[in-house]
Amino acid sequence: MGHQTPLYAEHVAAGARIVEFGGWDMPLHYGSALAEHHAVRQACGYFDVSHMTVVDVMGPDATAFLRRLLANDIAKLRQPGQGLYSCMLNDAGGVVDDLIAYWTGDDRYRLIVNAATRAQDLAWLARIADRDDVVLRHRDDLLMLAVQGPAARQLVAPLLPDGLGVAALALQPFGSVLQDDVFVARTGYTGEDGFEVVLPQPAGVALWQALAAAGAQRCGLGARDTLRLEAALNLYGQDMDAGTSPLISALGWTVAFEPGDRQFRGRAALELQKTAGVSEKLIGLLLEDRGIMRHGQRVLTPAGEGVITSGGFSPTMERSIALARVPVAATGLCQVEIRSALRAAHIVRLPFVRNGRVLVE
Amino acid sequence: MSNVPKQLQYTEEHEWVRREDDGTLVIGITDHAQQQLGELVYVELPEVGRILKTGDAMAVVESTKAASDVYAPLAGAVRAVNPALTAEPELVNTDPYGAGWLVRLQAADSQLSGLLDASAYTALLNAAD
Numbered sequence: 420m421g422h423q424t425p426l427y428a429e430h431v432a433a434g435a436r437i438v439e440f441g442g443w444d445m446p447l448h449y450g451s452a453l454a455e456h457h458a459v460r461q462a463c464g465y466f467d468v469s470h471m472t473v474v475d476v477m478g479p480d481a482t483a484f485l486r487r488l489l490a491n492d493i494a495k496l497r498q499p500g501q502g503l504y505s506c507m508l509n510d511a512g513g514v515v516d517d518l519i520a521y522w523t524g525d526d527r528y529r530l531i532v533n534a535a536t537r538a539q540d541l542a543w544l545a546r547i548a549d550r551d552d553v554v555l556r557h558r559d560d561l562l563m564l565a566v567q568g569p570a571a572r573q574l575v576a577p578l579l580p581d582g583l584g585v586a587a588l589a590l591q592p593f594g595s596v597l598q599d600d601v602f603v604a605r606t607g608y609t610g611e612d613g614f615e616v617v618l619p620q621p622a623g624v625a626l627w628q629a630l631a632a633a634g635a636q637r638c639g640l641g642a643r644d645t646l647r648l649e650a651a652l653n654l655y656g657q658d659m660d661a662g663t664s665p666l667i668s669a670l671g672w673t674v675a676f677e678p679g680d681r682q683f684r685g686r687a688a689l690e691l692q693k694t695a696g697v698s699e700k701l702i703g704l705l706l707e708d709r710g711i712m713r714h715g716q717r718v719l720t721p722a723g724e725g726v727i728t729s730g731g732f733s734p735t736m737e738r739s740i741a742l743a744r745v746p747v748a749a750t751g752l753c754q755v756e757i758r759s760a761l762r763a764a765h766i767v768r769l770p771f772v773r774n775g776r777v778l779v780e
Numbered sequence: 781m782s783n784v785p786k787q788l789q790y791t792e793e794h795e796w797v798r799r800e801d802d803g804t805l806v807i808g809i810t811d812h813a814q815q816q817l818g819e820l821v822y823v824e825l826p827e828v829g830r831i832l833k834t835g836d837a838m839a840v841v842e843s844t845k846a847a848s849d850v851y852a853p854l855a856g857a858v859r860a861v862n863p864a865l866t867a868e869p870e871l872v873n874t875d876p877y878g879a880g881w882l883v884r885l886q887a888a889d890s891q892l893s894g895l896l897d898a899s900a901y902t903a904l905l906n907a908a909d
Binding site: 436447448451452453641644645709710711713731732734739758 | 818819821822824840842844845846847866
């Protein structure tokens with residue numbers, strides 16, 4: 420048996436099919452992953468993501484620490500509340516993990532990192548912070564709910580404590596607000612608008628129950644995966660890992676090379692890669708033939724061979740889509756080897772779907 | 781609880797077999813199998829005329845999460861496949877013993893050897909719980 424979130428009993432009572440994910444017993448779906456997917460694209464769905472790792476960073480060196488830790492530059496943030504997506508890199512330029520860092524106040528930040536990588540992430544943070552005047556506090560006392568979809572913000576706001584709902588509705592994308600240990604950010608992992616809410620246990624369970632009463636759809640990890648794949652949001656451990664650089668993972672935009680004197684972990688390796696030129700890239704594939712593309716399948720292009728990093732069925736497009744790492748020169752038509760048969764596919768611009776709309780042909 | 785019709789025969793790999801009046805065998809996956817797989821989004825079926833040995837991978841059923849092989853419960857030649865599953869793979873979920881059938885086989889042997897009856901298959905499901 421794995422770790423369980425404080426909402427585990429709620430999931431079981433709601434008829435969830437439970438699966439192990441990164442050491443956690445989590446809901447895969449509550450009956451229909453497809454219906455959950457469509458609810459998020461069309462109205463509102465909510466997920467228990469309390470398995471995610473929340474770390475508060477506090478102290479006089481907090482900003483300096485994060486400017487060394489992260490490939491993106493926390494100094495880009497102009498005012499408290501703003502958030503930033505970034506990778507943490509190792510010295511070879513490989514991705515230790517990806518995260519969102521929120522500026523929560525003077526010398527204070529909140530990091531939200533992945534569940535499956537918790538132990539190594541916490542060790543990595545402690546190692547980089549070794550000589551800094553910062554305190555790292557792992558907030559495993561908090562729940563995290565992701566409420567996503569075009570109707571999500573209007574549905575959540577009235578369920579938040581006094582005053583917080585109004586502040587939450589005023590947030591820009593990647594903005595956040597923290598009030599009495601209830602944290603609301605306008606972020607997510609679905610390609611839809613919505614909030615991620617981090618809050619203490621009794622209030623978190625109450626919010627979960629209130630969302631059901633308000634008519635939102637409970638969603639499991641199955642829908643979370645199909646939604647993030649359509650939105651072309653990378654999954655750590657699958658689309659990138661410690662052996663792949665952000666420059667070959669469609670994450671070059673998250674690396675802040677300027678200012679040139681900011682010495683972040685992995686910078687030297689990335690500069691070498693940039694100078695030499697990378698040989699691979701992460702792209703989107705649309706299958707033209709029938710079938711379903713899956714992680715690990717070979718991709719044959721005129722420029723050479725590649726591999727599917729994430730593949731599956733797109734419920735919105737009703738066909739198979741994938742992310743694949745292929746030679747940089749690859750464009751246009753290619754073939755995917757599915758159970759020893761070669762199937763026609765073509766390379767498309769990402770994402771596949773955003774804000775309920777299909778963006779590729 | 782999954783549904784196990786009395787009149788069908790079963791395999792340990794969660795397939796069902798029904799003998800038709802013309803002697804052909806209709807094959808599908810059980811209610812238990814479709815529940816375990818979750819909603820199907822794609823079904824790959826064999827070519828009509830293909831000769832199958834017992835245990836050959838004859839079809840693939842894919843859910844949003846994963847692909848699973850379906851094995852030939854008996855040797856024979858494929859006489860027909862369910863044409864409705866191309867557009868509606870979810871028929872396997874909604875009607876696994878009826879509209880969600882997969883393959884019609886002309887068996888090489890008139891004996892249905894090595895199959896389980898409904899009570900033996902039910903016992904197998906109970907033992908796995």
